[in-house]
Amino acid sequence: MKRFWLIGLFILVVVGVIAGVILTRVQVYAAPEQPIAYSHQVHVEAGIQCLFCHPSPLKSPLAGIPSVQKCMGCHNVIDTDNPEIQQVASYYESGEPIPWIRVNLQPDFVYFNHQPHLGAGLNCETCHGDVGQMDVTRQTVKMDMGWCLDCHINQSDEKVGRLADCLACHK
Amino acid sequence: MTKRVSRRDFLKLTAGATVVTGLAPSVRRMVLEPYVQPPEEVLPGEATWYASTCRLCPAGCGIIVRVINGRAKKIEGNPHHPLNQGKLCARGQAGLQILYNPDRLKNAVLQSGGRGSLKFEPLYWSEALDILVDKLETLSNPNRVAFLGGLMPSHLYKLTTRFLSSFGSSSPIIYDLHSALEGRNSTVQLSESLFGSPELPIYDLANAEVIFSFGANFLETWMSPVSQSHAFGTMRQGQLGGRGFLVHFEPRLSATAASADEWIPIKPGAEGYVALAIGRIILEERLGQASSHRPYSILYQNVDVQEMADASQIPVEVLHRFARIFADADQAIAIPGGGLAGQHNGGTSMLAVQALNLLSAQIGRVGGVFLSQPGPTAGFRQNPNPGSFENLSILIERMKSGEIDLLLIYGTNPVFELPTSAGFAEAIASVPYVISFSQFVDETAARADLILPDHTYLESWGYEVPAPGAAKPAVSSQQPVVRPLYDTRSTGDVLLAVAERLGGQVANALPWSDEVDFLQELATELHGSSLGAYDAKTPSSFWALWRQYGGWWTEKEIPREPDISTIVQEPIPVSEPVFDGEENSYPYHLHPYPSITLSDGRGANLPWLQGAPDPMTTVCWGTWVELNPETASSLGVSEDDVVRVISPHGELEAPVVIYPGIRPDVVAIPVGQGHEQFGRFAEQRGSNPIALVASITDPETGSLAWGATRVRIEPTGRKKSLARLESLAGEGRESIG
Numbered sequence: 017m018k019r020f021w022l023i024g025l026f027i028l029v030v031v032g033v034i035a036g037v038i039l040t041r042v043q044v045y046a047a048p049e050q051p052i053a054y055s056h057q058v059h060v061e062a063g064i065q066c067l068f069c070h071p072s073p074l075k076s077p078l079a080g081i082p083s084v085q086k087c088m089g090c091h092n093v094i095d096t097d098n099p100e101i102q103q104v105a106s107y108y109e110s111g112e113p114i115p116w117i118r119v120n121l122q123p124d125f126v127y128f129n130h131q132p133h134l135g136a137g138l139n140c141e142t143c144h145g146d147v148g149q150m151d152v153t154r155q156t157v158k159m160d161m162g163w164c165l166d167c168h169i170n171q172s173d174e175k176v177g178r179l180a181d182c183l184a185c186h187k
Numbered sequence: 188m189t190k191r192v193s194r195r196d197f198l199k200l201t202a203g204a205t206v207v208t209g210l211a212p213s214v215r216r217m218v219l220e221p222y223v224q225p226p227e228e229v230l231p232g233e234a235t236w237y238a239s240t241c242r243l244c245p246a247g248c249g250i251i252v253r254v255i256n257g258r259a260k261k262i263e264g265n266p267h268h269p270l271n272q273g274k275l276c277a278r279g280q281a282g283l284q285i286l287y288n289p290d291r292l293k294n295a296v297l298q299s300g301g302r303g304s305l306k307f308e309p310l311y312w313s314e315a316l317d318i319l320v321d322k323l324e325t326l327s328n329p330n331r332v333a334f335l336g337g338l339m340p341s342h343l344y345k346l347t348t349r350f351l352s353s354f355g356s357s358s359p360i361i362y363d364l365h366s367a368l369e370g371r372n373s374t375v376q377l378s379e380s381l382f383g384s385p386e387l388p389i390y391d392l393a394n395a396e397v398i399f400s401f402g403a404n405f406l407e408t409w410m411s412p413v414s415q416s417h418a419f420g421t422m423r424q425g426q427l428g429g430r431g432f433l434v435h436f437e438p439r440l441s442a443t444a445a446s447a448d449e450w451i452p453i454k455p456g457a458e459g460y461v462a463l464a465i466g467r468i469i470l471e472e473r474l475g476q477a478s479s480h481r482p483y484s485i486l487y488q489n490v491d492v493q494e495m496a497d498a499s500q501i502p503v504e505v506l507h508r509f510a511r512i513f514a515d516a517d518q519a520i521a522i523p524g525g526g527l528a529g530q531h532n533g534g535t536s537m538l539a540v541q542a543l544n545l546l547s548a549q550i551g552r553v554g555g556v557f558l559s560q561p562g563p564t565a566g567f568r569q570n571p572n573p574g575s576f577e578n579l580s581i582l583i584e585r586m587k588s589g590e591i592d593l594l595l596i597y598g599t600n601p602v603f604e605l606p607t608s609a610g611f612a613e614a615i616a617s618v619p620y621v622i623s624f625s626q627f628v629d630e631t632a633a634r635a636d637l638i639l640p641d642h643t644y645l646e647s648w649g650y651e652v653p654a655p656g657a658a659k660p661a662v663s664s665q666q667p668v669v670r671p672l673y674d675t676r677s678t679g680d681v682l683l684a685v686a687e688r689l690g691g692q693v694a695n696a697l698p699w700s701d702e703v704d705f706l707q708e709l710a711t712e713l714h715g716s717s718l719g720a721y722d723a724k725t726p727s728s729f730w731a732l733w734r735q736y737g738g739w740w741t742e743k744e745i746p747r748e749p750d751i752s753t754i755v756q757e758p759i760p761v762s763e764p765v766f767d768g769e770e771n772s773y774p775y776h777l778h779p780y781p782s783i784t785l786s787d788g789r790g791a792n793l794p795w796l797q798g799a800p801d802p803m804t805t806v807c808w809g810t811w812v813e814l815n816p817e818t819a820s821s822l823g824v825s826e827d828d829v830v831r832v833i834s835p836h837g838e839l840e841a842p843v844v845i846y847p848g849i850r851p852d853v854v855a856i857p858v859g860q861g862h863e864q865f866g867r868f869a870e871q872r873g874s875n876p877i878a879l880v881a882s883i884t885d886p887e888t889g890s891l892a893w894g895a896t897r898v899r900i901e902p903t904g905r906k907k908s909l910a911r912l913e914s915l916a917g918e919g920r921e922s923i924g
């Protein structure tokens with residue numbers, strides 16, 4: 017009887033953990049719900065370049081998200097009847113930042129820097145996928161260390177020592 | 188844990204917890220908040236460094252603060268600053284924890300439940316100012332208001348003095364324990380009587396060959412420790428072709444003493460005797476450059492070397508050796524430090540030490556004694572020199588006798604910092620209305636009716652004239668590195684707003700719209716000076732550079748020789764130290780010393796400083812009593828035994844640290860702990876040795892003789908282990924407690 021209970025408990029634990037892991041993975045790839053139904057697709061199809069709104073990956077570690085002021089630069093006149101745009105305007109008027117939910121996230125122990133990646137000739141979509149086709153932005157690749165190393169290791173001999181070094185990312 | 192958990196229960200709990208954790212998929216959702224209106228030139232992820240001034244001690248070092256996305260992250264020394272030259276001490280580094288301290292007052296408060304109730308009611312600033320204006324307007328006489336200040340930014344001192352004088356009241360009274368432990372007031376008085384200039388002299392340590400330090404902990408807390416440590420490094424690395432030599436006289440082996448070539452555990456109060464004996468020997472034996480001695484022979488008329496040797500318990504041969512070392516050096520300096528000022532004979536001892544510099548003609552010479560050159564910064568130098576304890580005692584008496592109706596307190600915590608016997612706590616109770624400008628509820632603010640919290644120094648404007656300064660005339664500027672976190676208000680702006688409401692004379696004396704207006708006007712006085720390290724085409728671009736550089740200083744060093752022509756030639760008196768407490772019933776000397784981290788207690792609410800171990804004993808987070816092994820064995824106590832230290836004025840209990848670096852007749856206790864209020868990290872931790880001190884003063888200077896109290900020690904039979912990195916025997920490395 018006791019053994020039966022123990023085995024039952026063990027199975028329950030294993031199932032629980034596996035289910036948790038799967039659900040977590042699913043959530044990672046699911047697009048998070050954003051405070052405003054913003055569509056990258058609409059903006060890219062309108063001919064706006066990535067660097068117009070995310071201006072700093074060429075000169076700083078972060079790509080940057082546009083200030084509310086920048087949104088209003090266009091949306092003062094464009095599509096002002098749209099309730100979502102009106103919501104952006106209300107954020108701007110009250111002086112509140114829009115609480116966007118982060119889509120691509122590196123843990124605290126990784127020092128990721130956009131600048132050298134763009135400097136090495138990578139495009140935004142290499143890592144972020146074809147955002148121009150996404151109505152709701154989601155993560156397209158699992159940004160784990162194996163994925164980083166896939167690139168970092170396949171480099172020329174003079175670069176690989178530096179790029180495969182732990183301290184390249186874990187400072 | 189009182190209830191035991193069986194192995195089976197433990198397994199069940201673990202399994203249950205695992206299942207629950209596994210079933211709840213948790214993905215970290217992080218909010219990204221963009222700027223609504225981005226500041227110019229700010230790159231997300233790139234740090235901006237702002238130059239400002241450190242305010243954790245009165246030295247006035249230049250700092251640069253790393254700010255990312257509007258948050259201050261790290262403080263470093265300003266590499267351009269002539270004083271600290273890019274270096275910064277532990278206290279300076281810990282300044283961030285003042286800014287982010289969870290115990291900060293977030294708005295103006297009224298202590299609605301009565302003084303000491305700690306029941307605070309938030310106030311709008313307009314209401315708070317109404318109260319202040321009303322209290323000032325209803326005074327029957329402007330002399331019934333008193334302003335007590337401690338570490339005040341120079342611009343605020345200037346504004347306050349202007350405010351009070353136009354109101355018809357007397358200037359702020361400046362007193363804080365840190366300055367008292369450094370002997371600032373006595374040093375200024377000595378400088379005034381010798382050189383005719385009431386300021387702190389600069390000792391050119393970097394170029395000295397021999398330094399005799401008499402109780403000057405110049406590598407720890409005394410005066411300007413960062414710049415002095417830098418100079419000490421230069422002196423040790425043999426700038427002049429040899430390694431400099433340091434002799435340190437102090438009853439306890441401090442970190443400065445530990446860095447010295449020779450440490451002389453001198454009898455408390457006998458430092459002056461040694462200096463006099465050395466001087467007398469130099470004269471008698473015509474040591475060194477004899478020609479320079481002649482004018483000063485009268486100073487040593489009353490000195491008998493044998494008597495001095497007996498009184499100081501230092502053999503004549505040793506004194507002779509020191510005299511030769513001092514006289515034979517090309518550049519030798521004797522420094523009268525804070526330890527001397529804390530004795531009953533402090534003034535005369537300090538004079539005796541400074542006289543050695545006269546004797547060896549070191550005044551105004553390279554590797555000697557200088558004064559700071561104001562140059563074009565003279566307009567900035569209305570620095571608050573700390574007043575004497577006697578001055579403060581007069582205020583305490585006036586408060587007790589009901590002559591003060593309104594007391595304003597800024598930047599000092601007298602209830603904690605003064606000996607209990609000074610009676611400040613009773614005196615403040617008889618003042619009808621007390622207003623504090625403190626950012627924290629400390630012991631004094633807890634006895635106030637109204638608290639109008641100032642910004643922390645990382646959120647405020649100002650400037651500071653470093654004192655003692657550097658070889659270059661300098662002013663350090665202060666600017667906010669972040670926006671104020673809470674609804675606090677700069678005390679300068681509070682005064683200006685009050686002046687405007689009061690109108691008339693006061694408003695005319697303070698015509699500025701805010702303190703930045705005042706600072707800008709003052710700073711741009713330096714615009715166009717040809718001596719500066721930088722200059723600008725217009726006053727407004729000068730103001731920008733003033734903030735970018737973190738102040739203004741000259742390009743070249745401009746030393747200023749003290750004027751010694753007016754020195755009165757009269758014999759230096761030999762005065763015996765007087766101690767409070769009978770030697771029979773109180774056999775030990777109490778030696779309270781400023782903690783290198785907590786200073787006089789103002790750092791006790793910063794966990795980084797609490798956790799930084801004392802350099803000599805490696806103790807952190809507490810108070811301890813240092814006893815010589817001989818003393819400890821005669822009392823029958825060992826390491827970590829709690830003892831009761833009793834003076835005629837109070838007692839405290841603390842665990843023992845057996846410390847060979849102390850005289851057997853001296854008991855040392857660090858100052859800084861023992862707060863009743865001052866936030867969660869400081870409260871109810873350790874004890875305050877200053878509470879035990881007798882409020883006797885040096886009759887010469889009026890300074891508090893904080894080192895002139897005798898104590899006795901009683902074992903309690905209890906033990907309490909201290910948080911220590913290691914014992915002096917090297918045991919217990921890598922483990923705390």
